[in-house]
Amino acid sequence: MIKYSVEAGCCFCQECQYVCPVHAITMDSKGAHIDEDICIGCGKCEKNCASEAIVRKEI
Ligand code: SF4
Ligand code: SF4
Incomplete structure (x- = not known):
């Protein structure tokens, strides 16, 4: 399952x-x-984060 999380x-x-x-x-x-x-793992947040603070992860 694909999820996203906010890192540094x-x-x-x-x-x-x-x-x-x-x-x-x-x-x-x-x-x-x-x-x-x-x-739901859509990835929109990662694509729109200018700081590249959001990472995709498989869990
Ligand atoms: S925008 Fe980001 S947090 Fe919201 S559902 Fe999509 S991947 Fe998950
Ligand atoms: S920098 Fe903006 S888009 Fe990126 S995780 Fe923080 S609040 Fe969200």
Whole structure:
């Protein structure tokens, strides 16, 4: 199963939140956070993250 997670380098732009079709992304003091139970693995957040802070992973 393909999932995505936010690693180092988030600049709090919130672009990923705007493009996520299932609202799996919230912001906290460290930056964006993806709820893997909600994420459907579409990859839109990764494509739209200018900071390349989002990584694809297979779980
Ligand atoms: S798009 Fe990237 S830099 Fe912007 S809030 Fe999301 S993870 Fe952070
Ligand atoms: S991969 Fe798609 S569903 Fe998952 S957090 Fe990113 S935009 Fe949302």
